[in-house]
Amino acid sequence: MKLIGAGLPRTATLSQRTAIEALGLTPCYHMQNILMDLNQTPRWCAVLDGKLPLEEFFSGFVATVDWPGSYFYRELAEIYPDAKVLLSVRDSDAWARSMHQTIWGLFYDDTLLRHLSDARGHVDQMWALYIETMKDMWQRRGLLNGPETTLEWMRQAFRRYNEEVRRTIPAGRLLVWSAMDGWEPLCEFLELPVPDIPFPRVNDSDHFIGGIVQASMQSLQAQLAISR
Secondary structure, eight states: OOEEEOOOTTSSHHHHHHHHHHTTOOSEEOHHHHHTOGGGHHHHHHHHTTSSOTHHHHTTOSEEOSTTTGGGHHHHHHHSTTOEEEEEOOOHHHHHHHHHHTHHHHHHOSSHHHHHHHHHHHHOHHHHHHHHHHHHHHHHTTSOBTBTOOHHHHHHHHHHHHHHHHHHSOGGGEEEEOGGGOHHHHHHHHTOOOOSSOOOOOOHHHHHHHHHHHHHHHHHHHHHHHHO
């Protein structure tokens, strides 16, 4: 492991993964790895409960960004003492709004996104377990407070988390970075040349919502076909 992403989801982590892999740090573990293979979820539950070594998940990976890697950034920093740590940040108001629209909305809001997800959970045991596991992780970290979580609560939680990372990781090992900063500070930190391509910009919110809706519809349609 060469790079540990400590930044929270909704801080352009999909753009980060694309950029990091373009720099040759590949493969990079990301939440998308789980969404593409939900059968990993029981093993992540075992990791959360201390019944499975964390490093088993990251064997063969050169980098990790997004959840669940950032949830375990402290543990990973100890397991891989030579790895550098990247804290991706953004404006706390923008982060809270993005969280409300996507992750909090998926868990708790009265929207089509949440209702499609709930319906999928009724016919897909792994999806139901995934949702409960993610809720558990966010609450254990003190970043969500259930259905009553306000935007201000999320803003404060985001700031607390980022300050915690700054206190935990030595300054010489840590880069505090925004996707708006682009290639230069990231490449300097990683001691890699700046690529002659634009920095990738992936719309995480559209990708997140579209992916959940599409996968839920496919799962429900498959169940409908079986029940006919």
